[in-house]
Amino acid sequence: MRRPRARTLGIVCVCLVLLVAGVAAGVRWARGWTGSVTVLANWSGGEKEQFERAVHAFEQEHRIDVVYQGSSALSQVLAADLAAGTQPDVAVLPGPGELMAYAAEGRLEPLDGLFDAGDYDGVWRPKVAGEDGRARTYWLPVKTGLKSMVWHAGGLSDAETAKVAGEPDGWCLGMESGATSGWPGTDWVEDILLQQAGPGVYAQWATGDLAWTDARVRRAWETWGDLVGAGDRKRAERVLKDDFGQDCPRERLEHQGSFRAADWKRVDGDFVHSAQVIPGARPDAGHWEVSGDLAALLNATDEAKELIRFLADPGTGLPDFTANKRAAAPDRHDDPVRRKIGSILRGSRQTLCWDASDTMPPVLRDAFHQAVLHFLVSPDALEDQLRRLDALRDGRGPTLPVCGGG
Template identity: 35%
Template sequence: MRRLTAPLVRCALVLALLLAPVACDEPGREKVTIMVPWSGTEFEAFYAVVKDFEREHPGIDVEPQVTRALTQQLDAASTADAKPDLAVLPTVGAIAKYRQEKVLLKLDIDTDAYVQPFRGLGMNDGDVYAVPVKADVKSLLWYDARHTARPGENRAALRSRSGWCLGLESGPTSGWPGADWIADILLSDAGIDAYTAWASGRAGWNERPVKDAWTMWGRTVAGALEDASTRNFRDAARGMAGKGCSLGHGALSAMPFASAQVRDSRYTYVPSSRDALEASADFVGKFTRNKAADEFLRYLAGTKAQRTWVNEPGFALSAHKGVTQYDNAVQGRIAEILRSSRYTLCFSAADAMEPDVSAAFYRAVLDYANGRKLTPLLAALDKVQKELGYSSPQSPPTPRPLCSIPNPP
């Protein structure tokens, strides 16, 4: 667990595997525990919302439990009968997993204010199990406009570009930046149906068009693969200033930019496709029957908290229809994609997969970057998928649809 600064935590103890802070309880005050994966500015933005909630609800204390290995920690907590009241679920696969295990509780909360596909991915048979409190658009190409020509908004133009910034290290989830990029290529080149079939476990890894997407990614970033598996994904983009690398791929929140640097005359972006884009979200689900947790979750999902959150550091986006004002103009335009009828949004493929499959996907990305042959890597992923029963139509791992137009015309 990354150590939090003193102003952010009142008192915390690391308890065995759970990394759970212990509250300085006052008589008559209720406590809500929430497990989160965020650190740095992302955590600071979330904690600003926590403090606002506590000021408006003086009888409730919110105690974050911070961990980079969230699903592993949540599994350990469930086994030890020490579940947090709430937990961030960064993948749809995790939502499905904990719902099927009957540890994720149904929510009495209205999510109609959220756009698709985010709202539907937190539901099952009309019941709400998770709320999308923070969103991202992943299909973005970043460059420093002072030094680098604007990238073309089509795959053919991008194939001829070099100088990509590439870092794959991200602690327990190392490999995900490459997984997102491969998924983006598949979505752009093969289309929504092929993307959905693959993300849902109905298409093989060692077959076209999935194999083609891996091959194209390898060719695109060939000049950046050396040491990429051990280079931090944020550090990789720090050279995007006319020397070193010049182009980056991914969500704004994954870039190491300061807010003042994100503007059209400095660090800016183009979408990687003209029609379908990859998106993601951090959901929050409930694991106990703590009524105070219900109160906090309703607050997190509400317009006021969402408006506060997106204008704090960290470049969070909101999939809430009522959140349209962003202090940073570039960030605001990216957020408009989440409400636009121009694009089809497809939820992140790796985030839609069963957690063990996505973990194997990330490991394969690292192995591929380190020079392993592609065919045996993809054959191994097919085997993992089959052994987990992920491709079985009787037990689909995620709800549908993964792709939709946020506000159809």
């Protein structure tokens, strides 16, 4: 008996997939499904699963099909879709930088009236200028992250933490992250500038009003270089190849965000504010750098608007952590570290500042990523790197309040 050829099998498989998809669509139509909404984001793994569990309830209640499109090259995919006129209904981007530019170009639909802005502190949902110059709300924070954190195995005293931090070999550091390699280094430089120079200077720099060659910015780079041993060729080669999410030995420290909470929990880890180990931190340091995944509306369909309302509902179980002040209180978490993180992110008494590179235009942000990689290898060439970055800050677009609260 002859076996079917590979091409024949392929055609049969494709037909079966189409048949299943058609049956599924028919079943949904028969049950009164009213439409669909497409969502573009870069969530994968547990975050994607948590999002899909949350929107399953939305689908069942509203009979609206949520079509999730995941991509690790989020910026490039969205830009191509917009150019082709095939943009998703809702896009979830990490940070406001690109969203501000899209709002100014008239690419985004305002969200005013779709959720209660009072549920979020101003830093999370600022009003920014649209194409007509009017200030409106153009994004909704669906997931937030805390930075300015130094993780350590639990039980270390402040003195012991400072001692480990004083040696380059005391740090876990990995720069590899595919197309965005280098961002862990930008987090370091940003955080050091925030703790050494304060929120005012930090905000000026983040929005393009302060030169990269300013002495305070240069000092932040040099401080980071001293901490992690920039210029040591063997160390630099290892750091450039190491993945940012690698396991960190418990005897070392790690300057990373709240997304690492689950990894450090395995060794009963905890964190201190980065100002405790950053040389030259101001006496009033203690401000927190933050990040966020922000949902924006590109097609104002009824289905897409309904999804935005759902995402803003304080009862929706989205990927951690939420900035919605009406959501379940952080003290309901069993994990004390998670309680602490949640309280900081939703605490109006804290000064929270956006990750600076997330507020920058993509070209400048990407150049910043590359500059930290070069700096680790050749710190003596810092001045040239800073001049190149400074040349890219011309023609900046609309800005937003970088820091808030406190």
